[in-house]
Amino acid sequence: MTDKTYHILVLCTGNSARSIMAEALINILGQGRFRAFSAGSHPTGKVNPFAVEQVAVLGYPTDALRSKSWDEFTQPDAPAMDFILTVCDNAAGEVCPVWPGQPVAAHWGFEDPAAVVGSDEYKREAFHTICQQIRRKVEQLMKLQLDELDLPAIKQALQTIGNQPV
Known part of the structure; x- marks a missing residue:
């Protein structure tokens, strides 16, 4: 097993909810093996408060979100990414920068x-549901033995995780 830390950039159009929750889950569950970042093609400029709640419940620091x-992440001083999700x-249909x-x-x-x-309670439940769906996919990612796979196999494994029903 390698000591490599894999960098993941999680993209969503607004970077206010799903990508924020995925960033937190990857960083928590990755236990140093993965370092996640999130961004958007057209960021809203603020993180949704219900996403902040979900991340806080996970124990992830929210002050820097x-x-x-x-x-x-296209700048020369940005961390080099291994994966883009x-x-x-x-966001999936947009033309992404060349990473x-x-x-x-x-x-x-x-x-x-x-x-x-x-209602706020209804919204809170929707955020909780999506956060749990993201968690299930992140848990599958954590099980991958990436150091034993070549790039095509990694790409296939990530796509398989993405295609599985939530």
Whole structure:
């Protein structure tokens, strides 16, 4: 087993909910083996408060959470990514920047909990549901023996995780 830390960039259009929760889950469950970041193609500029609640329940620090552009990760001083995961269908269909190092990309689509209309309790439940769905996929990622797989096999494994029902 390698001591390599894999860097993952999780993308969503607004970078306010799904990508934020995925970043937190990967960083928590990855236990240093993975380092996740999140960004958006058209960031909203604020993190959804219901996403902040979900992340806080996980024990993830929320003070540094922010909605940011994927342009930050194209800069020369940005960490080199091993994987790019899109978590919303809009981001998956957009033309992404050219990422240095040609990271493996996959799509893991989740419904947008920020689009839910209703009471705060109803919205909170929607965020909890999506967070649990993301968690199940992240747990599958954690089981992969990446150091034993070549790039095509890693890409296939990530796509398989993404294609599995939530």
